[in-house]
Amino acid sequence: MKLCALHDIEEPLQASHIIPKLFYRHLKRDAGNHPFYNIGSKQLQDGYKIPLLCHDAEEQFSKYEDYFARYIFRPLLSNDIIQVEYDQTLLKFNVSLIWRAMLDFKMTVECNKTITPANSMAFTKPILDNWKEYLLENTPKPNGHFYIFPISEKWLDDNNIPGKYHRCFLCDMDWSFHCINDYVLFYVVAPGFLFIVDLFSDDDAPLLFNDHNINEYRGILSKDILLNNNLQELLTFIGEKGLKAIDKVFPNKEKVLKDLESSKEYIGSNVRRIYMKALKK
Secondary structure, eight states, X not given: OEEXXXXXXXXXXXXXXXXXHHHHHHHHHHHTTOTTTOOSOHHHHHOOEEEOOOHHHXXXXXXXXXXXXXXIIHHHHSTTOOEEEEOHHHHHXXXXXXXXXXXXXXXXXXXXXXXXXXXXXXXXHHHHHHHHHHHTTSSSSOSSEEEEEEOOHHHHHHTTOOXXXXXXXXXXOEEEEEEETTEEEEEEEETTEEEEXXXXXXXXXXXXXXXXXXXXXXXXXXXXXXXXXXXXXXXXHHHHHHHHHHHHHOTTHHHHHHHHHHOSTTTTOHHHHHHHHHHTO
């Protein structure tokens, strides 16, 4: 048995989703097992999982995910709802998601010493430790400014975000670091949502994205997003990264595109249409 990453106890570890399963279920309901979703990897179909958490930790995070699905995710998918109210559980969800993703990123880099020096991720330890203490309710507030952006296809179109990038924000999962000026960010992209933390800013530092920072107690999350230069830069970075990835995932893009164009069963699928925009780039 290995140590649970949250509780630091030896327990049988669960196959833990980095990105909550609700996002994969959302895609699968729309896409089914069509080739543009089922690309031969059971891991991609079921969601990326690693042995990380014990049963109790999984149960704790599951409560946060249920809250997010019920009060944030499903309501904001509706065209009729512009904003939702939230309580302190949303920050718990956000921190638990970004904590898992950064842990996975750190472990991946440390296991592949050909990528970067072995100690290159040492700076993340105090950050991850602080977030863990917050999730264990040993500290009242996590370090960093946390943001959540609900992203719809309409918002992308209204703000002239190229169609070739849409797949990255509406049909894909990704997590990584990015720097904007003196700000160091870690982000997680899941279908319809962008989660960001600004890692090293003081509480009184100017907010990088003006609004959409998540209050530790309660607030309002809106689909009315102001696209400032900082957010534009981050979206472009993620979009370009996604374009490079799709070339690896679909080496025979012409065949996949032909399958999509000839498909009648999934003719009304949003995922199908969005993938076609990326494949036609």
